Amino acid sequence: MKELIEGDGCMREVLYRAMDGRMDRRGCERGEAVCQRCELAGIEAGVEGVEAEVEGVEADVEGVEAEVEGVEADVEGVEAEEQGEEMGRGEREEWTEETTRRWEEESKRAGRSSGI
């Protein structure tokens, strides 16, 4: 009876083994009132099933989110393309000191080469 109290297997399994010497018994059988341990194991299995289901749903959600991100990336790509086109259309270099310096250098170089 020590096993029944301290063991963590099926209570019925332990009882049958002690009373009838049956070693082939594995847990409570269908149609029998389940013992506390089998009930607990069943509940745990059920909880695991639900958790697995939730994880599956979360994986689905992540998949959808990844899809949405992919679509958003596409949209951004299209927008960047459009902006590039707009920039290309309205391309107008701003005249800065840097431009002046470059222009002067180029004209100096041009003047030198034409002088030779």
Ligand SMILES: [Zn+2]
């Ligand atoms: Zn049991």
